[in-house]
Structures are given as structure tokens and as C-alpha cells.
Amino acid sequence: MSTVAALTQADVQAVVATCAPGQHLLPVAGGTKPGLSSSSRDDVTRVDVSALRGILAYDPAELTLTARAGTPIAELQAALSEHGQYLPFDPPFAAAGATLGGVTAAGASGPGAWRYGGVRDFVLGVRLVDGAGRLIYAGGKVVKNAAGFDVPKLMVGSIGRLGIMLELSLKVFPRAPETVTLTCELGDTEAAAEAALALMRSPIHLDALDIAAGGRLLARVAGRSGEVEARAERLAGVLPGPPVRLRGDDERELWRQVWSSVTETDADTLVRATSSLPGAAGLVAALAATAEASVHYTLGATAAWIRWPRAAPIDRLDALLAQRGLAGMVLIGSPERPLIGHQGGGVFAERIARAIDPDSRFLEL
Amino acid sequence: MGERLLTGPAQLAVFASDGLTAFSERPLAVALPESTEEVAAIVRACHRAGVPFVPRGSGTSLSGGSVPVPGGVVIACNRLNRVLRVDPLTRTAVVQPGVINLAVSAAAAAHGLQYAPDPSSQSVCTIGGNVAFNSGGAHCLKHGMTSNHVLAIRAILPDGELVELGSAQGSAGPDWVGMFCGSEGLFGIAVEITLRLVPVPEAVCTALAGYDSLQAAGEAVARILREGLLPVAVEIMDAVAIEAAEASVKPGYPECAALLIVELEGEREAVQADRLVLESLLARSGASDVRITEDPAERALIWKGRKGAFSSVGWLAPDYIVQDGVVPRTKLGYALAEIDRMSAQAGIRIANVFHAGDGNLHPLILYDGAQAGATDRAHQLAGEILRLCIALGGSITGEHGVGLEKRDFLPLMFSEDDIAFMRRIRHAVDPDELSNRGKMLAMS
Ligand SMILES: Cc1cc2nc3c(=O)[nH]c(=O)nc-3n(C[C@H](O)[C@H](O)[C@H](O)COP(=O)(O)OP(=O)(O)OC[C@H]3O[C@@H](n4cnc5c(N)ncnc54)[C@H](O)[C@@H]3O)c2cc1C
Numbered sequence: 001m002s003t004v005a006a007l008t009q010a011d012v013q014a015v016v017a018t019c020a021p022g023q024h025l026l027p028v029a030g031g032t033k034p035g036l037s038s039s040s041r042d043d044v045t046r047v048d049v050s051a052l053r054g055i056l057a058y059d060p061a062e063l064t065l066t067a068r069a070g071t072p073i074a075e076l077q078a079a080l081s082e083h084g085q086y087l088p089f090d091p092p093f094a095a096a097g098a099t100l101g102g103v104t105a106a107g108a109s110g111p112g113a114w115r116y117g118g119v120r121d122f123v124l125g126v127r128l129v130d131g132a133g134r135l136i137y138a139g140g141k142v143v144k145n146a147a148g149f150d151v152p153k154l155m156v157g158s159i160g161r162l163g164i165m166l167e168l169s170l171k172v173f174p175r176a177p178e179t180v181t182l183t184c185e186l187g188d189t190e191a192a193a194e195a196a197l198a199l200m201r202s203p204i205h206l207d208a209l210d211i212a213a214g215g216r217l218l219a220r221v222a223g224r225s226g227e228v229e230a231r232a233e234r235l236a237g238v239l240p241g242p243p244v245r246l247r248g249d250d251e252r253e254l255w256r257q258v259w260s261s262v263t264e265t266d267a268d269t270l271v272r273a274t275s276s277l278p279g280a281a282g283l284v285a286a287l288a289a290t291a292e293a294s295v296h297y298t299l300g301a302t303a304a305w306i307r308w309p310r311a312a313p314i315d316r317l318d319a320l321l322a323q324r325g326l327a328g329m330v331l332i333g334s335p336e337r338p339l340i341g342h343q344g345g346g347v348f349a350e351r352i353a354r355a356i357d358p359d360s361r362f363l364e365l
Numbered sequence: 366m367g368e369r370l371l372t373g374p375a376q377l378a379v380f381a382s383d384g385l386t387a388f389s390e391r392p393l394a395v396a397l398p399e400s401t402e403e404v405a406a407i408v409r410a411c412h413r414a415g416v417p418f419v420p421r422g423s424g425t426s427l428s429g430g431s432v433p434v435p436g437g438v439v440i441a442c443n444r445l446n447r448v449l450r451v452d453p454l455t456r457t458a459v460v461q462p463g464v465i466n467l468a469v470s471a472a473a474a475a476h477g478l479q480y481a482p483d484p485s486s487q488s489v490c491t492i493g494g495n496v497a498f499n500s501g502g503a504h505c506l507k508h509g510m511t512s513n514h515v516l517a518i519r520a521i522l523p524d525g526e527l528v529e530l531g532s533a534q535g536s537a538g539p540d541w542v543g544m545f546c547g548s549e550g551l552f553g554i555a556v557e558i559t560l561r562l563v564p565v566p567e568a569v570c571t572a573l574a575g576y577d578s579l580q581a582a583g584e585a586v587a588r589i590l591r592e593g594l595l596p597v598a599v600e601i602m603d604a605v606a607i608e609a610a611e612a613s614v615k616p617g618y619p620e621c622a623a624l625l626i627v628e629l630e631g632e633r634e635a636v637q638a639d640r641l642v643l644e645s646l647l648a649r650s651g652a653s654d655v656r657i658t659e660d661p662a663e664r665a666l667i668w669k670g671r672k673g674a675f676s677s678v679g680w681l682a683p684d685y686i687v688q689d690g691v692v693p694r695t696k697l698g699y700a701l702a703e704i705d706r707m708s709a710q711a712g713i714r715i716a717n718v719f720h721a722g723d724g725n726l727h728p729l730i731l732y733d734g735a736q737a738g739a740t741d742r743a744h745q746l747a748g749e750i751l752r753l754c755i756a757l758g759g760s761i762t763g764e765h766g767v768g769l770e771k772r773d774f775l776p777l778m779f780s781e782d783d784i785a786f787m788r789r790i791r792h793a794v795d796p797d798e799l800s801n802r803g804k805m806l807a808m809s
Pocket of ligand 1 (some may be wrong): 383384392419420421422423424425426427430431442462484485486488489491492493495496497498499500502503549550553554555556579603675676764765794802804
């Protein structure tokens, strides 16, 4: 594997256009998810687009933003927070240097996405380079647009295999001024899932709902000062035991700690998988029976972040997920097969991938 | 298929047009399949014979999307109308494509859940049509469009092959579901759709504010967004639209040149807190008349007036075109003033009723098709409005799709390369352009 750095849009186009037969390209920017952005094959060249960065347009009154794909998420967050706004999909790996393009390509959203949706629900437009090196624009820059195929959405989860993104437009939201987090140790995933279900049945909209390994429940509410505490109180009443309430710095520190223990690993393979609340305890049990794995559930347990020992064969995790109809993406670990488990799409996927990249210049999905 | 294959001229005439009556075409036949297998068999037969087909729901498309194609078959999904499952634990529903939008919420109501996207046509349009057009509605400002609520799709591709996209649990890989949504029937027929449900809100509060100009109402919208409020709906109706609503539904709106409707929803505490902010904001916004209600019956009437606005306009003119364009929301005031000027210049009356919160304009261009040249002049004005939207950095359609109507406007937004890219994708999935030929992309 070698790496070329693209300094301009034209560089990216040229690299793709001149890619030799049998050779493949893989875009990389922040490199925070090496399972997606590295390769051990010598027919693969990485295209480093991290120099293509910067915010191109941000009008707080418009609640939309356009930035180059290599822009660090942290830079976007800083610009937004000056105006009380944020990226509601709450990208993980932001502190480690994740970029807008990388987060979109991984389709990875953080715990805060529970309230308003993930990356797919906020991406509006994309400029990309296709498999022939052409510059393509799709979507739009306004919050609503139904013209043409929704290629911006297709880029979400495309892991650099369906074009190299150069620029993305997003909608953003105002950030609620206050948050409160309740946590509860419930002993195991089953008990925590049951409590999570009770929370979901209550009329309280949660800002985040996670179940950490070992059955620790974390529920966050967001809103205005005064009313947010009242809602947290009502939530507490639904929980089986008295929760710990956290706010301000303590609250931020808790979430930072919990999520760095999920995403920071050198020793394990890190897989983001689809999951469901009713199946949460079953998946944990099945994983535990196979390897020393641990699972952090987020987004109301519709996403599982699985730490899988490097020594254990990934094929077993693959089979286990496939059996349950779940899909997984290897974010950290061996890059040979990033998509595991039950992957839909079938010939629809194959045909569209071929249309975008007829000469297989990008890595296969 | 027997009596479910319609070929009689009178039977076919019913399917000749959709909600945009300017286009009409007699189909070869109309098939009414009752199962996925039947859809697959019909599509395979079309594929073998090289006969184009048009998927159809309730035919309420406003862009000519479901108009038959010459020499083609219409595959009407109306009998595929079962809600297959509602799962309160995962907050999902699995439905067939012919299910009416409102029927999903009705099926979910027992669990305190609802289906959020609410096109004004929701009492008649189908989920299949909603998926194909990625339809929106008044409450999409906070909730998002149809595709934000679609988790999985089973589809019959244009060659009859069945594919499964996404899953009830979401996906970890390219968003094939997102790509299928909004594809205007060009990728075949959705036969089973898994939808996300949301809890019915505990509290809802609806505010009406009357202004003496559209511009003033538009500025109030900008203030609301600047304030950090996130209402579930922000709509505007102008005097002509109000007049039409009062002539038919009689919602008893304040008398004004521009009516702003703002709705907040959520938990009691959150709605109360936001209501205070909204009230003080509206009080300072130059509104002549502000009314706020939490009464469900009053709210229902307000929305009946708003959602019935398109059909109410029928009271004012024999014919009208519903335009659907988007401008950046900070340019709403300017866009409305321009449209007013264009309307005066052309001597054509326009009613404005639109999703102000996301800059999605719906100028209703009123005309009388019986007058010589009136239809052409109305369409010309509709086109000029789209050019205005693009000049301001917006879009030629926010939710009604490209269909037949806006095909020629696609190059306003996209380069030749961009359109060729879409065409390559279309051809990879459907080389013979059998599925909804000539919609969105002109036949090549
Ligand atoms: C009074 C009125 C108000 C409206 N208000 C709104 C609004 O607020 N927001 C909005 O977005 N739209 C609105 N519309 C437009 C229209 O109702 C929507 O586009 C709706 O989604 C169309 O649904 P339908 O079942 O009538 O589909 P049809 O018109 O029958 O078809 C629409 C498109 O979907 C395709 N299609 C249908 N079924 C399938 C399937 N199973 N698989 C694949 N493709 C399929 C068709 O080929 C066609 O291209 C309104 C229309 C009217 C008449």
C-alpha cells in the first residue's frame, strides 16, 4: 500500500483518471477508522484528501453548511457552537481528528443522533469524483430538495468505494441550551434493555440512550433550563432504581469517558453493527459464548459497537451477525473485509457500483 | 389476473392523468396485482416483451410522475394495501406499497405511535408513492422527509428481480434504501416497506399570527429560526389562499395578508417553555392578530384549512398549477416579493401556501384553461418562478419530484456530467428504461 496526497480537486480527478488497470484507490483523510482507510494489499494506493479542507459556506440563519470533505469535524463543531448550533448526528472520533468525509463514508453517528437522526438524515448535497475521474455534483444546498437521485444519501456508508467525496452540504440544528444525564447500574444488558424500553414508552424524548457493557444505562435529555430538570425527574420515576444525575462538566466528562472506552483501542477489532433493543441481551450472550467480546449499545440499542479480540477470527463475528440478520462495519481492525454480517443491496448494489466505477478503480464493496 | 387486468377504454381513462392534469396518456392496460409474486410476474413479462411500465399509487403526483407512458402498462399498487406488522418494541411498521399514508398512523395509534411524514394528500396518497417521491409535509421541518423514516425496502427491479435493501435495524454499509427513495419509480416497484414510527407527542401547541405582508411573515420565520426554536411546522398562507380556505373549509383564520402557522410539539414541559419564547417573539414581530391553542379540535380545523388549500383554490379558478420550488430560507421574503411582482406583471393571480420553515414554496398559479393561450402563459410563469429559485441558490423541487413536468429544468441545477452520471445509474439498473420511462430523465 502506498499513499499519494491530493492537494486540489484536480489532483483527485487526475489520480483517479490515471489509475492503472488492476490497481485500486482508497480515499483517506483523518485515518481514525483504519479498518476502512488502510490496506495490506500492494495493488492499493491510498488517496489522502486531508488537505482538501475548510468551510466553504456557513450561514447560521440558514442552518446549513458546506465544507470540503477533509475538514475535521472538530473545526465544524467549533464554528457551529459559536452560533449555538451543532451537528445533531454527533460524530464519533471527532476528538481524534475524524473528518466530514470520513464520518459520512463510515455512516457512523454518535449517541446524540438518537434525537434527530444520523448522518443520512442531515446530508443534503455532495461533490464527488467518480470512477472515471469526473467531477459530479448531486443533491443541493437547501434543506429540502427532491431533484435527481439521492446520491448524497448513497455516500453515507459508502466507505470510499463509490466515489471520492470532495465537498458536502449539511443541515444543522440549534443546540438545546441544557442537558441532564441519568445513569443507572442495572447489572446486565437484559435488565438495562428492559429499563430502556420503559424509558422509550414514556412520553419523554431522549437526546441519547446508551447501554454500556455490563448493563449500565445512560439516558440524556436536552432542553431549556427549568423544564429539562422536570423531564429528567419524570424519567427518573420510570427507572427501576435511583439514577445518578449528571450535568455540566461532570456530564460531559462521563460521555467522553464512556465513548473513548468504546472507540479507543489498539488491541481489539472495533465493529459498528446494527442491532435492536429486543435482541440486545441475546446478542451479548451469543458474543460472550464465542469470544471475549464486549458491546456498547447506543441509539436506543439500534446500533451496537462491538469490541472483538484481534485473536478471535472475524469470520465468527461475521457469521453471528449474519445469522441474526444484522450488518456490521469493521472500523478498526483488519481492513480486508470492512462490511460483514447480513449486507442487503443484492444486484441493485452491484449495478449501481458498476455504473459509478466501471473499471473497478475503487476498492470493491 | 382476469378482472384485475383492465383494458377497456373507460377503465383506462381513469388512469390517464395524475394530479397534474396538463399531461395525459392512455395506457395499453392497467394491472392490479395483489401480491409480490404477481408484481414480479408482471414486471418480468414486461421485461421479456420490452413493454414499458409505470408504477402507480393513488395518482396524486403533481409532476406527472404517474402518468402512463405511450404503449405502456400501468402497475397500480392499490390492492397491495395491507399493513403487515406494527412492532411497538422496535417502533417499526411493515407495509405494502398501496397502504394509504394515514392508515399507517391509524394502525400504530393503539401503541401511542404514529408515522411522521404528512403530505397534505395523506388521506389518499400511498406509501409507495411517498417513497418514490420522498414526499414531505408540513411536519417535516422537525421530523424530516419520507426517506428519513424508511428503514428497509423490498423491491422488484425493472427486470423482475427481487432485492432487499436495508433492514428494520438500519444498515452498516452504503445507504441503498436512501438511494431508492426519491427515485421516482425509475428503479422498479417497492413491494414492501419498513417504516420508522415515532411516539405521538404528549403536548401540541399551535399558533396563528396574521401579518399585513408576506414579507413580514417571512421575517417572523427567520426570527423563529434565529431564536433556536425548532417547531415541528412553520407554514405560511397568503390572502388568496386564506380566501380559498374560508370559502371551503372555513377554518376562521385571522383576516390578514399573510398567515403564519407555527406548531410546537413534545413533552408538556418542553412545549410550555418553548411556547413562552414563541409568544414573546410573535408579540414583537409586528403581527396584527396572534392566537395560540392547545385544543385538538381547533388544531384539526387549522390543519384542515391548510392541508385542503390546494383543492380549495379550485373555488377561485377553474385551473391551477401547484408549483414546488425551494429557496434558502433567509431569502424567503425576497423570493415572495419577486413572485408577487412576476404575478402582477403577467396579470396572473397566484396563491401562496407553503412550508416556510424550510423555504419550500408552493405558488398556486390560477388560470382558466378555456381561454386561448392561458395554459401556456401559466406554465411560463411557473417556469420563471423555478428560475428565480435556482438564481437564489435553491432547488426546482422540494417534494413533488421532477416527473415529466420538470425534466427540462434539471439542467438548471445540474451539469451535463451530473445528469449523465444519473443516467448511467439509471441504465445500470434498467438498461431499456422500462420502469417509468421518460420521467425525471428524458428518454435517451
Ligand atoms: C391535494 C394534494 C396535496 C399534496 N400535498 C403534498 C405535500 O404536502 N407534500 C408532498 O410531498 N406531496 C404532496 N402532494 C403530491 C403527492 O400526493 C405525493 O407526491 C404522493 O407521494 C404521491 O402518492 P401517490 O400514491 O398518489 O403516488 P402516484 O402519484 O401514483 O405516484 C407517484 C410516483 O411514485 C411512483 N410509484 C408509485 N408507487 C410506487 C411503488 N410501489 N414503487 C415505486 N414507485 C412507485 C410512480 O411511478 C410515480 O412516479 C400533493 C398532491 C395533491 C393532489
